[in-house]
Amino acid sequence: MTDVNMQVVIAGVTLKNPVITSSGTYGAGREYSEFIDLSRLGAVTAKGIADVPWEGNPAPRIAEVSGGMLNCIGLQNPGVDVFLERDLPFLREAGCGVIVNVVGHEPDEYYRVVDRLNGVQGIDLLEINISCPNVKAGGLALGTDPAVVEEVTRNCKRYASQPCIMKLTPNVTDIRAIAAACEAGGADAISLINSITGMKIDIERQTFALSNRTGGLSGPCVKPVAVRMVYEAARTVSIPVIGMGGIMTADDAVEFMLAGASAVSIGMANFIDPYVPLKVIDGLRDYCIRHGIASVSELTGAVHA
Amino acid sequence: MKRKETAAVVSQDRIADGIFSLWLQVSFAKEAEAGQFVSLFTADGTRLLPRPVSICETDKDAGRIRLVYRIAGAGTEGFSKLKAGDRIDVMGPLGRGFPIDLALGKRVLLIGGGIGIPPMLSAAKAIRLRDPDAAVTCAVGYRTNDRYLYNDLSAVSDVVVSTDDGSYGVHGTVMDAVRFSDADPQLIFACGPKVMLRAVKEYAKTKGVPCFISMEERMACGVGVCLGCICQTTGIDEHSHVKKARVCTDGPVFPAEEVDLT
Ligand SMILES: Cc1cc2nc3c(=O)[nH]c(=O)nc-3n(C[C@H](O)[C@H](O)[C@H](O)COP(=O)(O)OP(=O)(O)OC[C@H]3O[C@@H](n4cnc5c(N)ncnc54)[C@H](O)[C@@H]3O)c2cc1C
Ligand SMILES: Cc1cc2nc3c(=O)[nH]c(=O)nc-3n(C[C@H](O)[C@H](O)[C@H](O)COP(=O)(O)O)c2cc1C
Ligand code: FES
Numbered sequence: 001m002t003d004v005n006m007q008v009v010i011a012g013v014t015l016k017n018p019v020i021t022s023s024g025t026y027g028a029g030r031e032y033s034e035f036i037d038l039s040r041l042g043a044v045t046a047k048g049i050a051d052v053p054w055e056g057n058p059a060p061r062i063a064e065v066s067g068g069m070l071n072c073i074g075l076q077n078p079g080v081d082v083f084l085e086r087d088l089p090f091l092r093e094a095g096c097g098v099i100v101n102v103v104g105h106e107p108d109e110y111y112r113v114v115d116r117l118n119g120v121q122g123i124d125l126l127e128i129n130i131s132c133p134n135v136k137a138g139g140l141a142l143g144t145d146p147a148v149v150e151e152v153t154r155n156c157k158r159y160a161s162q163p164c165i166m167k168l169t170p171n172v173t174d175i176r177a178i179a180a181a182c183e184a185g186g187a188d189a190i191s192l193i194n195s196i197t198g199m200k201i202d203i204e205r206q207t208f209a210l211s212n213r214t215g216g217l218s219g220p221c222v223k224p225v226a227v228r229m230v231y232e233a234a235r236t237v238s239i240p241v242i243g244m245g246g247i248m249t250a251d252d253a254v255e256f257m258l259a260g261a262s263a264v265s266i267g268m269a270n271f272i273d274p275y276v277p278l279k280v281i282d283g284l285r286d287y288c289i290r291h292g293i294a295s296v297s298e299l300t301g302a303v304h305a
Numbered sequence: 306m307k308r309k310e311t312a313a314v315v316s317q318d319r320i321a322d323g324i325f326s327l328w329l330q331v332s333f334a335k336e337a338e339a340g341q342f343v344s345l346f347t348a349d350g351t352r353l354l355p356r357p358v359s360i361c362e363t364d365k366d367a368g369r370i371r372l373v374y375r376i377a378g379a380g381t382e383g384f385s386k387l388k389a390g391d392r393i394d395v396m397g398p399l400g401r402g403f404p405i406d407l408a409l410g411k412r413v414l415l416i417g418g419g420i421g422i423p424p425m426l427s428a429a430k431a432i433r434l435r436d437p438d439a440a441v442t443c444a445v446g447y448r449t450n451d452r453y454l455y456n457d458l459s460a461v462s463d464v465v466v467s468t469d470d471g472s473y474g475v476h477g478t479v480m481d482a483v484r485f486s487d488a489d490p491q492l493i494f495a496c497g498p499k500v501m502l503r504a505v506k507e508y509a510k511t512k513g514v515p516c517f518i519s520m521e522e523r524m525a526c527g528v529g530v531c532l533g534c535i536c537q538t539t540g541i542d543e544h545s546h547v548k549k550a551r552v553c554t555d556g557p558v559f560p561a562e563e564v565d566l567t
Contacts, residue, residue: 027530062523062533066351078546271526
């Protein structure tokens with residue numbers, strides 16, 4: 001058969017393939033360009049950017065757990081000005097899709113960043129990370145309340161010239177309600193899952209492994225939860241879903257697409273092997289050839305009972 | 306260029322109780338610098354994060370690096386079972402090493418505490434290679450008289466030793482050995498536990514001597530993207546514009562005055 005069509009379209013933006021690298025695990029691309037040709041990627045998602053620099057949490061910020069890791073980076077970032085001056089010019093030239101991830105402590109901070117990015121050349125999509133702990137809500141994420149999610153989505157859309165992906169936190173009882181709120185607020189796409197709140201205790205020292213006590217769990221250990229949530233969200237909304245959480249191989253990526261994802265994103269796996277995104281792209285193509293599939297997008301939601 | 310590859314084990318020896326010396330065949334030995342490190346990956350699919358280990362020696366002609374590590378947990382325990390011909394995933398060379406240029410023509414004091422000793426051997430050798438007449442003193446602190454790497458260090462430097470239990474050399478900390486040695490350094494490189502680095506920094510400040518220290522922190526990516534391995538800095542860092550530098554890429558070696566060790 002002729003070659004597989006690997007293109008996917010997310011909110012009107014054509015990506016050369018459905019493989020994206022996840023926010024916070026890829027800097028702004030520069031470091032991994034030493035290992036791989038970024039132009040082969042569907043897109044790179046930059047580290048979460050706030051209106052001003054954020055300090056993040058003290059060390060230790062990393063703990064290993066079986067089949068994954070916990071992190072409490074605390075969204076350390078240099079702020080939108082430095083990002084636009086230093087990081088975006090590099091990413092824009094990298095030849096892949098560019099997604100900019102936006103963070104804030106409260107809604108106004110998100111809007112300020114989105115407003116700054118409004119109209120900036122070379123940004124294909126915005127990803128609004130509504131998993132950040134919200135100061136006014138006592139540290140609870142904005143993304144846990146459907147009404148707030150809908151309002152934040154609507155306002156981001158008002159300020160943004162680029163299409164908006166809302167990135168959901170899995171730390172909710174019903175992901176379908178949050179996905180529906182994003183769609184109602186006018187989101188162009190959703191992505192999930194962000195990391196799952198967890199904890200590790202160092203039993204020898206009888207203290208917390210992380211400075212922040214809790215941290216976000218990611219890696220292969222979260223994958224079954226992520227696949228389930230992607231499935232539920234994709235059945236609820238008609239906007240595209242970007243699936244992530246524990247993808248290490250092309251087989252994992254296929255699973256997410258069958259569950260309903262239009263594209264997939266790779267996070268922790270980059271740390272273990274920077275060549276994983278390329279292996280996933282090649283493996284997805286091989287899978288399609290093996291199964292006689294002409295276009296990778298046919299996999300989206302193709303799971304059946 | 307950094308890369309990740311599967312390396313062949315050339316040899317492995319136990320050189321003291323719980324301390325192992327591992328030679329690996331890698332493609333990047335020629336580029337590896339003193340004070341840089343590599344990430345080692347376990348063969349156990351549930352322990353995914355890299356184990357950072359300093360480069361202790363390089364054999365650039367043969368394309369080999371030597372790592373000396375202590376069993377600290379399940380990952381390093383697994384590495385200790387490796388035999389010649391086995392394979393292990395490794396990423397490197399990583400981080401910024403010691404500024405060897407600054408050492409040329411100077412009296413240099415290298416201070417290593419415990420498992421901070423291995424990178425001091427790579428520093429001593431790198432200085433010697435560039436300047437065969439260099440006056441290099443190594444002050445090394447052990448828990449007890451196991452003195453791993455002592456002979457290697459003696460071949461390239463004057464060595465003063467301390468042991469915590471007094472079983473060899475100066476009874477006390479490595480700083481006691483430094484004072485005992487009446488070294489009059491013009492430059493200091495150090496690696497070891499934080500309490501030691503704090504004392505080294507203080508000593509260097511009192512003496513008015515430039516000092517570079519190698520830091521340790523938990524890592525996830527090892528290449529500067531995750532911001533997991535930060536240390537507190539005295540000034541605004543270049544990357545994030547806060548007071549936090551990445552040990553894996555801005556370090557592990559830092560000018561002592563730039564790191565806040567409190
Ligand atoms: C730049 C750098 C250079 C190092 N060089 C050496 C060396 O030359 N020789 C040597 O023996 N040790 C060195 N270490 C420490 C070494 O990385 C740890 O002892 C090792 O990671 C322990 O792994 P484990 O699986 O045996 O222990 P576990 O406690 O089971 O490890 C669990 C997790 O914690 C991490 N971790 C545990 N201790 C440390 C530590 N001290 N520093 C960073 N991460 C840690 C592990 O990488 C792993 O992700 C270095 C550390 C750093 C940061
Ligand atoms: C160290 C680290 C930092 C992260 N930082 C961000 C971030 O800034 N913004 C964000 O939306 N998600 C962030 N995430 C979440 C990831 O983008 C991803 O959603 C999550 O890790 C699940 O995917 P994985 O299992 O493939 O890593 C971070 C994850 C890790 C491990
Ligand atoms: S380990 Fe990821 S930035 Fe240093």
